[in-house]
Amino acid sequence: MTVSAIEYTRLGPPKLRLYAMRCSSCGKLSPWWEKNHCYECGGGDLTHEELAGGGEITNYTVVYYPPRDFLGQEPYVVGHIQMDEDVLLPAPVVDVAPDDVEVGTRVTSTLRRMKLGHEGDIYYGHKFVVE
Amino acid sequence: MRIGVLGVGKTPHKIQHDKSLRDLIVEAGRGAMDDAGVGPDDIQALYLGNVAAGGFNYENSIGLMGAHHLGIVPAPAVRVEAACGTGAWALHLGCVAIASGLYDTVMVLGAEKMNDLATVEGTSVIAQAADSKEEYFSGLTFPSGVALTARKYMQTHEVTEEDLAHTSVKNHYYGARNPSAHLRFECTVEEVMNSATVADPLKLYEVCPMTDAGSALVLCREEILREQADKPQVFITATQMATGTWYAVSDATDALKATSGRAYEMAGLTAADIDVAEIYNSFAIQEPLGIEALGFAERGEGWKGAADGSTWLDGDVAVNPSGGLLCKGHPLGATGSTQAVDIVEQLRGTAPEGMQRQDAEIGISACRGGPGSVGAVHIYQRLEG
Numbered sequence: 001m002t003v004s005a006i007e008y009t010r011l012g013p014p015k016l017r018l019y020a021m022r023c024s025s026c027g028k029l030s031p032w033w034e035k036n037h038c039y040e041c042g043g044g045d046l047t048h049e050e051l052a053g054g055g056e057i058t059n060y061t062v063v064y065y066p067p068r069d070f071l072g073q074e075p076y077v078v079g080h081i082q083m084d085e086d087v088l089l090p091a092p093v094v095d096v097a098p099d100d101v102e103v104g105t106r107v108t109s110t111l112r113r114m115k116l117g118h119e120g121d122i123y124y125g126h127k128f129v130v131e
Numbered sequence: 132m133r134i135g136v137l138g139v140g141k142t143p144h145k146i147q148h149d150k151s152l153r154d155l156i157v158e159a160g161r162g163a164m165d166d167a168g169v170g171p172d173d174i175q176a177l178y179l180g181n182v183a184a185g186g187f188n189y190e191n192s193i194g195l196m197g198a199h200h201l202g203i204v205p206a207p208a209v210r211v212e213a214a215c216g217t218g219a220w221a222l223h224l225g226c227v228a229i230a231s232g233l234y235d236t237v238m239v240l241g242a243e244k245m246n247d248l249a250t251v252e253g254t255s256v257i258a259q260a261a262d263s264k265e266e267y268f269s270g271l272t273f274p275s276g277v278a279l280t281a282r283k284y285m286q287t288h289e290v291t292e293e294d295l296a297h298t299s300v301k302n303h304y305y306g307a308r309n310p311s312a313h314l315r316f317e318c319t320v321e322e323v324m325n326s327a328t329v330a331d332p333l334k335l336y337e338v339c340p341m342t343d344a345g346s347a348l349v350l351c352r353e354e355i356l357r358e359q360a361d362k363p364q365v366f367i368t369a370t371q372m373a374t375g376t377w378y379a380v381s382d383a384t385d386a387l388k389a390t391s392g393r394a395y396e397m398a399g400l401t402a403a404d405i406d407v408a409e410i411y412n413s414f415a416i417q418e419p420l421g422i423e424a425l426g427f428a429e430r431g432e433g434w435k436g437a438a439d440g441s442t443w444l445d446g447d448v449a450v451n452p453s454g455g456l457l458c459k460g461h462p463l464g465a466t467g468s469t470q471a472v473d474i475v476e477q478l479r480g481t482a483p484e485g486m487q488r489q490d491a492e493i494g495i496s497a498c499r500g501g502p503g504s505v506g507a508v509h510i511y512q513r514l515e516g
Contacts (some may be wrong), residue, residue, distance in 0.1 A: 001265045032265050039376075058288075061278035062331040063270060067255040070270050076269050080279060082441070092270045092280075098331075116271065125269055 001032040001126040003116040017107050018126055020087045021046040029087035049096040052125040053109040054131070056097045062098040069115035077101050081128055092127045132397065133514070134367040135356030136224045137236065139472040141346035144459045145313045148149035152181075152188050152244035156197045159345030160240050160463075161175060166358075167349035168417070171201055172348070175234040177208035179226065180221035180241035186256030187245055195315055197240065211464075215413065216505030217241060218346070218467025219372070219498035220288025220498065225350045226370040235352050241468035242345035253341050257463070261501055272337055273329035274414065281416040282332055289430030292332050296323035297437040298415040299336045302451055306458020308485035313342045313460035336413035342460025346469040356486050360516060363479040367471075369397035369510035376503040383503025387424035390506035391497065395426075398510040402426035403509075406491040407450050407477045408469035411499045412455040420451060423501040425508070449488040452477070463497075467507060469497040478513040 003016060012033075013019070025043030033071040035046050060079035063070070070076065077093040079101070093101055095110065107128035114125035138164020140156050150158070156179070163169060174494060179194040190196070191210075198208035209397030218241030225239035231480065245253055258272055271277075284290060293327040300320055306312045312433055318336055326335035327387055371394040375386025402425060410421035419433030428436060444452035453459055453473045457467060474494035476482045498507040 002156050002269055020513070034264065059283050061275045061333075062284065062328070063272060063275045064331075065250070065274065065329055066271070067258050067272055068271065069255065071251060073270070076270060078275055080270070088160050089311065090266050090269065090271060128363075 002004070002115055002123040004121045004123045006121060016124055017112060018051045018053055019048045020051055020083070020085065022049045022094065029085055031089050034055055037041065051083055051085050051087070051109070055081040055107055055128070057093065057101065057103055057107060058082045058086070058088070059107045060101055079128065083105060093130070094127045095129045132230055132368060133228070133353040134229050134350040135353050136164070136365045136367065136475050136511070137169065137351045137362070137482060138163045138349040139167055139347070139357055139475050141311060141395055141469055141472050141490065142344050144311050144342050144435055144462060146246045147343040148246065151195060151237065152184060152190070152193070152242060153200045154345060155242045155244060155345035156240060157200050159347040160238060160241060161198070163238065163347035163349045165270065169236065169247070169349060171203045174227055174238045175206050176237040177201070177203055177206060177238065178211055178221040178224045178228070178239050179208060180211045180217040180464040180468060181244060182212055182214065182260065183256050184244070186259065187248055195236055202480070203238070210359050213505050214500030215411070215461070215463055216286050216498050216500030216507045217464045217467060217508030218469065219347070219496070220269060220279050220316040220467070220505070222348065222467060222471055222509060223372050225348070225368045226367055229350050229352055230511065236354060238347060239349040239350060239468060240345065241465035243462040243464040244343050245341040245462060246343050250341065252430045274333055275415040278330035278333045283414060284420070285332070288432070290434060291495045293324060294434055294438065295415060295419070296320045296339070298412070298418045298434060299323045299359065299362060300456040301437040301443060302412065302415070302455040305452050307456025308483060309454045310483055312454045312458045313340050314458045333414060335454070337457070338479065339413040339456040339461040342462040344460065344462035344465045344469065346465050346472045348468065348471055348475070349451055356410045356516065363513065364515045365475050365511060365513050367509055368512045369394040369508070371397060373506040374504060375506055384420045384424045384501055386506025387421060387497060387508070388506070390508040391425045394508040397513070400493065400510065404493050405495050407449045407452060407474065407488040407494045409453060409473050409496045410450055410455070411466070411497055412451065412457055413461045417499070418451065420483050421499070423447050425497055444486070444488055452482065452486045452488060460478070467496070467498040470498060473507060476512050478511055
């Protein structure tokens with residue numbers, strides 16, 4: 001999840017910390033912090049909950065042809081991170097050679113610059129590094 | 132439901148630097164009207180599928196522009212947009228419009244002009260069709276999102292990259308025979324395996340090209356087609372759409388599964404009745420997933436047909452005898468409408484040599500969009516008086 005400096009001003013509790021949203025009906029966590037509806041049970045009351053940051057790579061790919069905003073970073077790893085709190089987050093895995101990533105690798109979250117926007121605005125987001 | 136297919140038309144599918152978006156719209160639309168034997172004044176409504184002209188061509192209001200250039204003003208026209216399911220959604224709306232009784236004759240058209248931008252810019256435009264906040268602007272692209280799906284499929288079902296490569300081999304065999312296709316060459320499993328990695332484990336020959344194209348159908352009430360007995364009596368007998376997962380965290384076939392069951396029920400048919408299928412495969416892995424969602428194979432076994440021949444032209448069901456999106460290309464808004472045109476040609480018996488399923492009477496097209504956000508299934512039948 002990426003957030004520009006402008007969007008930051010309207011963010012609620014998360015303020016760029018690593019949050020997920022818990023459904024008050026079924027207790028299931030949904031990824032990131034902008035959810036209004038629980039895909040598990042259909043509940044409409046979700047509350048912010050901070051994650052500790054630890055998780056495990058359950059799936060990953062190596063991107064060789066990035067979109068414009070990520071030019072120069074290729075090849076880079078994007079993974080599905082199964083967080084310890086039982087929610088799956090798609091996110092970049094950084095500071096590691098693609099060959100050193102595998103399913104089951106333990107990772108922890110880190111706040112990084114994600115990209116530059118079209119007008120030079122900086123976007124921040126959560127990436128993961130190998131523990 | 133029986134919606135008459137009065138006429139079809141399509142442009143070549145390739146990079147066309149000499150043609151603009153409006154050129155593609157006019158060529159496809161006029162082609163369909165000529166085939167139908169109607170003129171602009173006969174078209175009572177236009178449903179024009181286009182995904183991203185705002186990004187590719189810096190223009191919007193494409194439905195209105197299309198109506199103007201096709202000369203169907205003052206008939207109502209609207210742009211339809213639902214990611215890669217756009218052309219199929221336009222077709223759905225055209226069918227609903229006829230079925231409602233409001234219109235007698237409508238045009239469904241899909242068009243996309245993608246190659247005015249370099250690939251890196253185009254990739255960025257395409258990525259906007261998924262969740263821009265949570266997935267695709269975190270460095271995921273459509274190829275890499277689908278790569279995650281492919282790896283999960285391989286893990287879950289113990290399938291190898293070589294197993295999956297057969298799908299590209301089959302598509303390219305037929306793509307080489309399709310004069311309208313963008314990529315016209317055959318390839319081997321070894322060549323697929325040795326092609327460049329786009330997003331591990333997806334390789335270049337498992338990824339569709341960016342293509343400029345348009346395609347169109349003129350639809351009508353059943354009686355109008357029946358009155359023209361010399362025309363092939365091809366009808367759309369089921370149209371079903373669904374919305375599915377917005378995120379790439381599943382195998383993203385829930386929408387297609389939901390849709391196919393309803394479509395078979397609507398037509399009163401089963402998967403075993405289908406002669407020929409056009410299944411969305413902008414990336415090779417999506418073909419086995421589609422085959423499974425349509426009930427042609429059990430879960431985890433959809434890849435086998437390309438290897439054992441059962442999804443080739445003379446197999447149990449011919450899947451993508453056009454070469455699929457892997458070879459035709461994926462002109463986003465036109466993809467769903469081109470699938471429909473290709474199936475209609477199959478049922479008319481006018482598909483190009485080497486692509487024609489013998490005695491095809493029942494066809495199906497399955498389109499999808501976003502990570503798994505759109506499911507679209509149409510069933511077509513040739514029903515001579």
